Amino acid sequence: MNYLDEFKKFISSHYLSTGVRLTLGAIVPSLIFQHYGVLSEMIAFPLGTLLIGGTDNPGPYHRRRNSLLIAIATCFVVACITGFLRHIHFIVFIEIIVFGMFFSLVGVYGNRVNSIGLICLLVFVFNIDDHLSGNMVLRTAAIFSAGGIWYFVLFMVLQKLLPYKLIQQLLGENFVQLGKLLSIKADYYFANPDYDELFNRMIHQQVILRENHENLREILFKTREFVTESTNKSRILMLMFLDSIDLFERILNSQQNYANLHRAFDHTKVLRLFGTYITWLAAEIQQIGLAIQSGFSSHPRHDLDEAFNKCQSAFERMREYKMNHDNMEDFIMLRQILNSLQDVTERVKKLHRATTYDAEVSEGFTLNVEAENFVPKQEYHPRILLDNISLKSSHFRHAVRVTLGLLVGYIASLFFELGHGYWILLTIAVILKPAFSITKQRNVHRIGGTFLGVITGFLFLYLIHDNTVLFILMMVTMILAYSFLKTNYFIASTSITLYVILSFNFLNPQHVTAVLQDRIVDTVIGSAIAYVISSFVLPVWEHSQINQYMKEALNANRRYFDIVAAKFTGKQLNINDLKMLRKDAIIAMANLSDNFQKMLSEPKRQQMNMEEYHQFVATSHMLTSYIASLSTYAQTLEYSEFSVEFEIMIRQIDRQLQAATDIIEGKVGNSMEISRESLPQNQKLVELLAKRKKEIKELGIEKADQSPARKMLSDLKTINGLFELISTITIDEIKILQKIKAVSIQH
Template identity: 25%
Template sequence: MSTTFFPQLQRFLYSHYLLGGLRQAAGILLPVIVLGGGFQLYGMGIIASMGALCVAVIDQPGGPKRYRTNEMLGGIALGTVTVALTTFAAGSLWGTWILVPILCFFFSMLNVYGPRGGLIGFACLLLMTLSLREPTSGDTVLLHTLFSFTGGLFYFAFSLLFRHLLWLGEERRTLSMALHATAKYMLARSKFYDVNSDLDATYRDLIKAQSSMAELQQSARDMVLRELPKGLKSRGDQYRTTLLVLYTNMVSLLDTLVATHTDYHTLRRKLGESDFMEFAHDALQKQSAEVVRIALNVSRRKKTVQRISVKAEIRAMEYELERYKQKGMQQQDPELYGLLLQVLRRLRVAKQTIDHMAANTKRTGTDIPLDQYLDKSLSRFLSREEIHLGLFRSNLRLSSSSFRYAIRVTVASILALAVPALAAQFTNTTESLNSLANQSNWIILTILVILKPGFAQTKQRNTWRLGGTALGCLLTFILFSVTDNKEFYFIALLLAYVMGKSLVQLHYLLSAAFLTISALISFQFLYASSTFVISERFIDTLIGCAIALLCSYVLPKWEASSMSSFARESLQANRHYLTTGLQYAELNRQYQQAVQLQASNPDSEPVDAALVAQLAEADTQWQLAKRQVYISFDNFASGFYRMMDEPASRQWNVALFNNLLIQNHVLASQISASIPLLATLESIPPGIDEAITAIQGILHDQTVENTSPTLETEGELAMLAYPLRQMIKASQLIQQDMKGLDMAEHTQPLLTAS
C-alpha cells in the first residue's frame, strides 16, 4: 500500500490542484470572515462570498493567464446581472418560474465555446441557484447585487495577488502534472515488454494514458510558451528558461517513446521471455520512476540529485544484441535485428533526455541553445479560444449537442421547481415536506452539478454525487454526535472546503463528500439546526439525482453518432502528418547535400538562406501536424470510451472503431519513427520509395497494385524497413475498416436521439 499511496499523496500535496483549492477556499471564505467577524455583517458576508464563489469556479488550474483573466471578468459581469435578475424575480412565483428556465437555457448554451465557456455558464447558474431565497424588496435587491459584485471583484484581485506572490508557482505545478502523466504513459508502455500481460488490456491502458497525457501537455504548453524568457540575465528569466527547457525535454522524450512502437505480437512470438524483453521492461519502469521524481522536484523547485540509473539494463541489452548478432540474426532476420537495435537506441536517447532534465530541474545551465526555441513561431502551438456570437446562433438547432444539452437542463430545472411546489400542497401534513418545499435550490444545484452534455458523464456524475453526498452526510452526523465545539466545527469547515475544491478534478466522489460536509456545517452555523438538516440534504440530493438521470434521456446525443467523424478526423490527421513529414525529410536531404557540397568546396556558394527558411518552416509544420494527430486521437479515444459507458443498445460498430483506434495509433507511431530516418538518407532507394507511394495511395483510398514491395535492408536501411511494413499493414487495415464503416452507415440508421 505504501508503494502507491505515499507517492500519490506527495504528488497531490505538490500539485496545482491543492494550490488552486487553497486559493479558491481562501478567496471565497475571506469575505464572510471579514464582514461577519469584523463588522457583524454575516448576511452580507455570505452574499459577497457567493459572488466570490462564482469567480472561483472559473478560476480553475491550467490554461493561459490572459484567457483566465478575461473569463473571470466576464463571469463577474454575467454573475452580477444574474444576481440582480434572480433576486428581483424571487419576489414573484411566476417570475421565478419564467426566469430560471430562461437562464438555465442561456448559460447551458455557453458550452458551445468549449470547457471554459461551460465553466462560466455553470458559475452563473450556481450563483442563480444560491440567490433563490426569500423574496426581497427593491433596496435589498440593489444591496444584494452590490455585495455580490464586490465579492467577485475581491476574489479577482485576490487571485491575481496570490499568483503574483507565488510567482510562476502554477506554471511549475502544471508542468509537473504533465511530467507525471508522461511517466504514467511510460509505465503503461513498459507492460508491452512483459509477456505475461494481456496485449489488448495493455493497449487500452496505453490509449487512456496517452489521452490524459495529451490534455495535460497541452495545458503545460499553453502555460510555458506564454511565459517565454526574454533573453535577460534576471532570476525570473532563469526560471522561465528552466521551465522552457524542461518542457522541450518532455516533448522530446514523448517523441522518442512514440517512435518505439512495434508489432508486439511478433516480438513476443519471436523473443518470448528473453532477457532482452525483460531488460527493456525494467529500463522503462526505472525511467518512469525517475520522471516521477523529476516531476516532484519541479513542483518543489528542488534539484534532482540522486538518480535512478538504467546503465545496467542498457549494457545488458547491448550484450544480448551482440549475442543475437553472433548467432546470425542480422543476416537471417534483418528487420527484427534492426527493430531491437532501434529499441536500444531509443532507450539510450530517453536516458540522455531524462539525465538532461534532472540536471536542469532547479536551474538551467549555460549550454542551452535557447535561440532555437525562441526563433520558432511557437505561438502556432498554443490553443486558441475565441468567442463569436455567430457560433452561439449557429448552434440554435436540434442537431447541435449544445442545444440538446441546454434543453435537458431547462426541462430539469422546471421539474426541480415543480417538486417543491407539489410538496407545498402537503405543508400542513408533515414537517419534512414543508422543509423540502423551501429547499428547491439544493435540488437545482444537484441537477446542475450532475447533468452533463454526455449521457455517460451524467451517469457517472450521478453515482459519484450520490455516493459523495451519502458519505458526507454520514461523516457530518458522526461529527455532530461526537462534539458541539464551534471552534472544531470551524476548523473542519475550512479543511473540508479546501479538500472539496482541490479534489474536484481528481476524485469527484471525495470532492462531493467534503463539499457536503462544509455545506452542512455552514447550515449549522447559520441556523443552529439539528441533525435533521442532514437527512434533508440527502433527500434533496436523491431527488436531484433522479431528475438528472431522467432528463439525461431527453434528446440525448449518443456518442455513436459522432464516432464516424472522429475516425475520419484521425485518419485525415495521419495523412497530413505523413505528407508534412515527407516534405520535411525531402528538404532536409537537400539541405544536407548543400552543406556537404560547401564543405567539400569552400569556394562554392553558401547554403541558400531560402532553403534554410523552408526547412525550418517544414519542421514547424510537421510538429504542428503531430500536435493535431494527438488532438484528433484524443478526441477519438475519449469518444470511444464514453460510448462504451452508454447503454449497450446505443453502442455502434464497437469492433470497427476499436480496430481503427489501434491502427491509427500504430500508423502515427511508425510515421514518427520513419520520418527522421528518411531525412538522413542521401537518396530514397527504389523499394522504399515504392512503399511510401503505396502507403499514401492506400491512405487516400486508392487502388494500389503492389502492397508488398521489396525493401532494401542493407545496413541502416533495415531499421527503416520495419516501420514501413507496419505502416503498409496499418494503412490496409484502416482502409478496410473505413470501407466497412461506410457500408454500416448505409445499412444502419444513424444513432442520434431516442
C-alpha cells in the first residue's frame, strides 16, 4: 500500500477516533475552566477523562458501558483511600502490595478488566503525593470521577449518533490487513523469493488478523442488532465479516509447494503474471477496507475480469503447447491456483458491491452459524482469581513483579530528591508487562521516546513564543499520543512527553526546565527498575510455555482435519462445526506464532531449540493451510466411490497426529515406527492417473480433454496430494519433536 493509502487508513481508523475523542474530551472542559480561572483547582477533571477513557477498549456497547462505570467507581475508591492515607509511609507500603497484586492479577479476566486494573494503579500512583489534591482529597476524587462521568456521557452520545462507526472501522482495518496478507502471498510468485522472510511476515500478519477477528466476533455476535434485530446495514456488515473469514481461509489454503512451482515454470512468464494479478487483488481488498472505514462505497481500481482472463489465457496457451504426460501433475497444480484466483476475484467483486450497502446485496442473507460458539468466552467467577494465586500462574508472577517494582520505585522516590517522583512509579506500572519481550520493547521505546520528546519540547519552547501555536501543537501531540498508544509505543511515548511538557508550560512556565530534567531522570530510573525486575524476578520465559501452545495447535489441527476428512468417507459435513473448528485451528496457530515471535526478543540464554521451534511453527502453519485447502473440496465435492481408500489414509494420519501429541506429553509410544510408515497408496487413483497419461500420449491434449474423467482426475489428484502433504508434514512434526525431546534430555 502506498503512503497516501496508509494516511487514509490512519485518518479513518478507530485509533485516530480514540485520540481525537480523548483529546477533545480533556481539552474542551479545560478551556472552560481556564476561561473562569479555575483550571489549576480542577486539573483532576481532564485527568479523569483521559484515564477513564483509557479503559474504553473496542467491544460490544454493553461491555464498554459497564467497564466505564466500574472504572469510575473503582478509581474513586482508590483515590480516596490513597489520598487520606498517603502521609503514613507504612500504610503506603501495604497499599502498594495490596493494590499492586490485586490490580495486576485481575488481568486473568481479560484485556478489558486488565485495562481497568492498570488505570486504577495509575490513579493510585497519581495520588501517592499531594501534587494533585493537596489536603482536599475527597473533593479531588469527586472532580476526577466527574471527569470520568463526562467521558461516559460523551461515549453514550457518540454511540447513539454513530452506532456502527466502530464496527466499520474495525472491519475496514480487517480488510486492509487481509490485503496485506495476500500481497505477501503474491511475493511467492516472483523470481527468487526469500521463503523464510516471507513466512515470518505471514505469521506476523496472521497474529494481527487473529486479534482483529476476536474483536469483531465479540462485537458482531454479542450485539443484538446484528443477530436478531438486523437492519440492512447490520446485515451487510455481518455479511462482509463472514466473507472476510472465508476469504482469509481461501488465502490460507492457497499454500503451494512454491519450490516445485518455480522449478516447473520459472522459465515462463505465467508465475510473474499470477503474482502481478494477486498484487492487484490485494490492493483491491485494501481499497475495500479503506472504503468501509471511511463509510464511502469502493470502486475497482482495475478491470478484474480482463486481468483474470489474461491469466487464464496464458495458462491455456502454455498448457496447449507445453503440457505432456510427464508434466501433467505440474499443470494440475497450476490449474488449482487459477481456480483459487477465480474464487477470490468473485469474492472481491461481491465485496465492492457490498460497500454500497444496497439492500439487494443482503437479500436472502441469514446468519447460518450459531453466534454463541464464535464469541470469545470470558468468565468472571472469583474462583478464577483464587486459582491463579500460585507461582505456577504467569499472571501471579507478573503481579509479584509489578508489586515489587512499585515498592522499589517508591523507595527510590523517598530517598532521592526528585521533583516528580511519582513518574518513576508511572513508568514502572506502564512498562512492566507479563511477557519479557513486550517489557523490553516498551522499555526501549519509553526511554527513546522520552529523550526525543524532551529535546523536541525544548526546541518548541525555545523557538516558538506564540501561545496559540504552542496550544495547537499540544493538541496535535495529545491526539498522536492516544492514537498510537496501542500501535506504536515509541511515537506515543514521544507525544506524551511533548504534551506533558507543553501543558506544564501553560500551567507553570517558571518550572519547565525542572520538568524537562525530572522527566528524563524519572523515566530512566523507572525503566532501569522495570528491566531488572522483568529479567530477574520470577520471569516467565516463552520456552516454558511453548509446549502447551504446540500441543494446542496439534489438537486443534487434528479436530479440524477429522471433521474435514470425514466428508471423504461418506459422512455429512456440519458447516457450523467446520467453521468453529477452523476458527480454533487458526487461533491456535496464531497463538503459537505469537509465542515464538516473543522468544526472539528474549535473552540468548533463554532461546533454546530455536531452529526446531521455528520448523515446528512453519510446519503447523502449512498443516493448517493444507487442511483448509482440503475443506474447500469437502464443501463442494463428493467422491464416495473412493471412501475406502481415503479412510485408510485418514486413519494413518490420525495415528501420526496422536504420536506427535504423545511426544509433547512425554508418553512412551511407537512414534519412531509411525514416522517411518508411508501413507498407503490410493490404488484407484493410480489406475485413473495411468489411464489419463495414456490418453494424453495416444490421443494428444485436445482429444484427451474431451474425456469425462479429466475434471474428476484433477480434483482427486489434488485431494489425494493434500492427504499426502498432511501426512508428510505430520511426520516432519514428529521428527522435530523427537529432536527437541532428545536435546531436553541431554540438558
